[in-house]
Amino acid sequence: MDLFTNNATTDNLLPYDGEVIYHGILLDTNEADHFFNALMQKIDWYHDKSVIYGKEITTKRKVAWYGSKDFSYTYSGFTRIATPWIEELLALKQLIELYTDSMYNSCLLNLYHSGEEGMAWHSDGEKDLVNNGSIACLSLGAQRRFDFKHKQSAEKKQFDLPNGSLIEMKGETQKHWLHRIAPTKKVTEPRISLTFRQMKS
Numbered sequence: 489m490d491l492f493t494n495n496a497t498t499d500n501l502l503p504y505d506g507e508v509i510y511h512g513i514l515l516d517t518n519e520a521d522h523f524f525n526a527l528m529q530k531i532d533w534y535h536d537k538s539v540i541y542g543k544e545i546t547t548k549r550k551v552a553w554y555g556s557k558d559f560s561y562t563y564s565g566f567t568r569i570a571t572p573w574i575e576e577l578l579a580l581k582q583l584i585e586l587y588t589d590s591m592y593n594s595c596l597l598n599l600y601h602s603g604e605e606g607m608a609w610h611s612d613g614e615k616d617l618v619n620n621g622s623i624a625c626l627s628l629g630a631q632r633r634f635d636f637k638h639k640q641s642a643e644k645k646q647f648d649l650p651n652g653s654l655i656e657m658k659g660e661t662q663k664h665w666l667h668r669i670a671p672t673k674k675v676t677e678p679r680i681s682l683t684f685r686q687m688k689s
């Protein structure tokens with residue numbers, strides 16, 4: 489064991505054109521359960537909307553948008569206004585800032601009720617976000633798989649996201665790679681992801 493390095497991991501999981509860092513499991517099962525239950529109850533969850541081929545659709549997955557001020561975030565054709573932080577989100581934000589050595593002013597939360605719900609291929613490169621900023625994603629509940637696909641080469645990478653774990657995307661990741669949470673029949677339990685973000689302000 490090297491006693492002179494801290495917990496910070498810097499190993500890049502992507503082969504090129506971006507950085508994805510897995511920071512490991514930050515919360516044990518009890519802590520993760522505690523936050524999962526608190527967030528289930530306290531967050532103002534709503535079904536997300538998007539426009540696909542000109543048609544408005546409502547997702548089965550639920551989302552919520554929180555921040556340090558009333559940031560407007562426009563993605564998938566709709567603008568959302570951030571809700572002020574609650575205690576639990578502030579505590580998790582602080583923890584995640586320690587691990588990633590970055591600061592976040594907002595968080596998009598996702599609630600997947602089961603493996604039947606996922607998120608299609610996309611990248612998070614909206615103009616509202618700091619260019620090449622960091623997005624830190626904390627997972628609570630059921631383990632899901634996180635897929636990456638390079639926009640030009642179509643090379644794929646897959647990572648597991650266990651309960652209580654933190655993964656970070658930064659650098660040119662959003663410019664060159666798509667990511668998704670694939671639907672799966674194998675998972676029947678719910679999962680919450682907290683994606684802490686850096687909005688321009």
Ligand SMILES: O=C(O)CCC(=O)C(=O)O
Pocket residue numbers: 596598607612625634649667668669681683
């Ligand atoms: O649920 C996840 O881990 C990923 C969510 C995601 O890609 C997003 O919110 O943009």
Ligand SMILES: [Fe+2]
Pocket residue numbers: 610611612667
């Ligand atoms: Fe994303």
